[in-house]
Structure formats: structure tokens, C-alpha cells
Amino acid sequence: MHDYGADSTATRNRAVQFVEAFGGPEVLRLGEVPAPQVGTGQIRVRVTAAGLNPMDWFMTSDADTAARFGLSLPAGFGTDYAGVVDQVGDGVTEFSVGDRVFGGALSRAVADYVVIDPAGTIAVGGAAHRTPDGVDDRTAAALTIAGSTAAAALAVVHPGPDDTLLIGGAGGGVGVFAVQLARLAGARVIGTGSAASGDNLRALGAEPVTYGPGLVDRVRGLAPDGITAAIDLHGTETMEAARELGVPDERITIITAQVEGITSANGADAAPGAIEEIARLVGAGQLRVPIAAHFPVEEIRAAVELQAGRHVHGKVVIDL
Secondary structure, three states: OOOOOOOOOOOOOEEEEEOOOOOOHHHEEEEEOOOOOOOOOOEEEEEEEEEOOHHHHHOOOOHHHHHHOOOOOOEEOOOEEEEEEEEEOOOOOOOOOOOEEEEEOOOOOOEOEEEEOOOOEOOOEOEEEEOOOOOOHHHHOOOHHHHHHHHHHHHHHOOOOOOEEEEEOOOOOOHHHHHHHHHHOOOEEEEEEOHHHHHHHHHHOOEEEEOOOOHHHHHHHHOOOOOOEEEEOOOOHHHHHHHHOOOOHHHEEEOOOOOOOOEEOOHHHOOOOHHHHHHHHHHOOOOOOOEEEEEEHHHHHHHHHHHHOOOOOOEEEEEO
16 A cells, blocks of 8 residues: 555545446446545545445445435445545544544545545444554454444344354454454354355354354254354344244344344444444454455456455455
């Protein structure tokens, strides 16, 4: 990555956009658009890295889905970002030019510059947090959506030292956070994944189990005394297995579906300070963020194709 520093006079602004239609990576375009300027209460961030998440390509997959998220053409792409503050608007006291920050800006993060309202939310105005010492920008750009979602899911089931927690999709972007945070809370973790993901899951602290038919029997073999809680990060298979294994609904959560009796988890519901604590743990070396691949912004289509394949172990990051 380049060190661009803070240059409030810069006007060149590359941005990845959907211009003529929503759809897959084949319709993404990298072009130049006017650089946004701060207003009262806002900061501008010179983005150095942007992390990709499944929600990025899901919510822009077609016009109807995009409309449900309040998006219209032309629309940007990507939500997680990290960089340095290069403009500060009137009334802002918590950030200064030159501060390293990370956060989320819904479907507009893959651009040279993004304007953030520090009092806003990821969906409205954006969110910004200080990047701790010891956390590089690629890693910081991988934290917000996945980390917040993992924190929200763990808050539903409250794992502790007496728990054996089953996590479905444990090797994905959210899973790498959920596994490690549950282990830090003292829980035993069994994580589902492909047959090839075993070493990656063990490195995170999980005991791997392959997903698919026979999951219940395989989990029983690993945990003959039973499991006590479950987090399903991919579909409903893990949730269904947990119910069959006798886990009460109140100790099961899911992030990709709505199921009667099951509390769903959403990153927007993460407790105040949750993402800052995750960043602190990363900076302290207590939580590892695997970066599976990073691409220059010119290769955005290849990056999205890799991430959308759902078989990458860790995060995919765009360098700007």
C-alpha cells in the first residue's frame, strides 16, 4: 500500500461504481468522480484499504434488492474502509487531520475519499473509529462489518467457560472473529467448514467438523456430552443441527435468515464499544485477522469474484 498522507487539496477521486445497472462484478466500473468535500460535523478520509463482505455484492445484486437498502444508480461499492483523515469540518472535535481511522460507509467505501459523519451510523452518514497502534490499514479495513456481526451474535448466546459452542461457517469473514472471541470468553468451539478448512479452523482455536449430511452425528462424535449453544453464519444447517442436538432456541442465533423462535444477529445491533474492543484486541495481539488476499483497486472484479465464491479463508481487501 502507498502512504498518501493527508492532503486536503487533492481532488482526484477514483471510485468503484455501478453506473448503468446493478448486478455482478462484471458491471462494476472504476472511474474518476469529483472528490467529496466535508460539511459541518463531517470528516473526509483518504481511504487506503477497503475490506469486502458478502453484504456488498448481495445488496447490489439487482435493482430491487438495492432499493431495499436505499441505493440507486449511480451507486458506489463496499462498506468497510481504513485510512487517514484529511479534512475536518466545523464542529468536529473528536478527530483531527492526520488521524488514522477505520469504519464503515454503506456501499461507498471503495474510493479514494469518503466523507463520514462521526455522529452517524454505517447506513446513514458512516462510522469512524480510531485505528489503534499496531493495527495496519489492511487489517483495520477488515474489522467493522465482520467484527460487529460476530460481536452481536456472541451477545445473543453469551458463551462462557462452561459452554461447547457450535459455529457454522466458522472459517468465513465473520467466523474468524466469532471463533476467537468465543475462545477468549473461555468456550470450547466446534466449527463447521469444508474438508479443506481444517487447518485454518484449528489455527483459530476451533475443532473442525465438515458441514453437510451427517453433521449431527459428526458433532455428537466430537461432543458426546452435547453442545450448549450455536451460531449459524451460513444458511440454516447449523441452526437445524443445534435444535436436533437439544440446544434451546434462546441459545441459538443466525445471521442470514429469519426463523421463528430464533433471535437473529445483525452487526447494527452490536453493543456500543464492541468494535473498538475488537480493534484493541487485534492491536494487543490477542485476536488475529487472516487476510486471505489483497488486490489493487484496478482488479476489483477479480477480488469480488473471489470473495463471492464463499470459499476464501479470511478477508479480501482492496488497496487504494
